[in-house]
Amino acid sequence: EDQVTQSPEALRLQEGESSSLNCSYTVSGLRGLFWYRQDPGKGPEFLFTLYSAGEEKEKERLKATLTKKESFLHITAPKPEDSATYLCAVQAWGSNTGKLIFGQGTTLQVKP
Amino acid sequence: NAGVTQTPKFQVLKTGQSMTLQCAQDMNHEYMSWYRQDPGMGLRLIHYSVGAGITDQGEVPNGYNVSRSTTEDFPLRLLSAAPSQTSVYFCASSYSEGTETQYFGPGTRLLVL
Numbered sequence: 492e493d494q495v496t497q498s499p500e501a502l503r504l505q506e507g508e509s510s511s512l513n514c515s516y517t518v519s520g521l522r523g524l525f526w527y528r529q530d531p532g533k534g535p536e537f538l539f540t541l542y543s544a545g546e547e548k549e550k551e552r553l554k555a556t557l558t559k560k561e562s563f564l565h566i567t568a569p570k571p572e573d574s575a576t577y578l579c580a581v582q583a584w585g586s587n588t589g590k591l592i593f594g595q596g597t598t599l600q601v602k603p
Numbered sequence: 604n605a606g607v608t609q610t611p612k613f614q615v616l617k618t619g620q621s622m623t624l625q626c627a628q629d630m631n632h633e634y635m636s637w638y639r640q641d642p643g644m645g646l647r648l649i650h651y652s653v654g655a656g657i658t659d660q661g662e663v664p665n666g667y668n669v670s671r672s673t674t675e676d677f678p679l680r681l682l683s684a685a686p687s688q689t690s691v692y693f694c695a696s697s698y699s700e701g702t703e704t705q706y707f708g709p710g711t712r713l714l715v716l
Contacts, residue, residue, distance in 0.1 A: 495645075522701065534607075534693050534707035535646075578646070582701070589634050589653070589700035590661065593645040 493518045493583050497594035504569055504601050512564040512597045514579030522582040524562050525591065526555050529576045538564075538577075569601045604629050607708035609694050615714045616684040624679040624711050626694030634697045635677040636705070639663065639690040646693065652677055653700050684715045 494517045504510055516524065523542050527535035539548040541557040548555045552573065554565040564577055576598045580591040610625045628635065636651035648661030652671040666688060668680040677696075681688060692711045697703040 525705075527707075532710075534709050537704050537706065540704065580646075587648075587651065587659065587661070587700075589636065589651060589697065589705075590648050591638075591646070591695075591705065593638075593647075595643060595645045 493581065493592050495579055495581055495592050495594035497577075497579050497597050499597060500595065501598045502600070504566075504599065506570055506601055506603050507568045509565070509567045509569070511566070512577055512579075512599070514562040514564070514594055515560060516562070516579075516581050518581050518583045518592070520584035522584050522588055524557055525580045525582070526553075526562070526564055527578040527580065529578055529596070531576075535578055566599070569599070571601045571603050574599055574601045606630065607694055607696050607706050609692075609708040609711050611711060612709070613712045613714075615716065616681075617716055618684060618686060620684050621680070621682050622684065624681075624692055624694075624713070626677045626679065626708060627675050628677075628694075628696040628706075629675065630696065630698075630706070631674060632696035632698050632706075633674065634700045634703070634705075635671070636661070636695050637667070637669065637677070637679045638693045638695065640693060640710075641690050649679065649692075681713075684713075686715045689713060689715045 526538040539555040580593045637649040638646040650669040694708040695705045697705040
């Protein structure tokens with residue numbers, strides 16, 4: 492069964508304190524791994540897509556990496572505005588290749 | 604472009620009532636889908652469509668119907684609401700099925716009493 496697990500569930504950081512969020516996945520054949528940001532009361536906002544092990548993507552203070560079993564979202568010198576829930580999702584090869592299988596998310600709080 | 608829009612933002616229903624959640628996109632996307640988000644469960648796929656006139660079931664389709672008469676619109680119908688359908692519903696769209704970026708709407712918060 493295709494599955495995505497994110498850890499930790501919640502993370503509190505001081506402004507400027509770098510850390511990483513983990514997304515472990517089990518999928519029959521990975522078509523793509525996605526990171527989304529979700530603010531309270533809003534819909535998920537796309538951040539990155541990763542397709543193959545070894546791939547890395549960066550955007551401002553965020554950097555996503557991918558291995559054959561997991562992905563990391565590295566947050567460098569976070570600011571309070573980075574506070575949000577970060578969602579990881581995978582797409583698998585199969586009959587419905589558009590389906591996103593989501594993890595439960597990591598809620599990040601950055602204190603000034 | 605307005606992107607993906609959803610109405611209403613919030614709705615309260617009584618058990619047994621029916622309603623339609625509206626979803627529209629103006630990006631000429633072929634692929635559209637509906638997810639529900641529940642605490643501790645993550646987002647789960649309800650129904651999806653790969654183009655006008657074509658729909659299929661996702662992971663949790665029971666109690667929901669969909670249709671896709673135009674490329675732009677993908678309404679989700681609850682025929683007889685149940686408390687278990689209390690959730691936040693998100694519509695998403697992408698250019699095509701597959702690894703294209705999927706854009707999500709702002710969500711509809713539904714409370715069934």
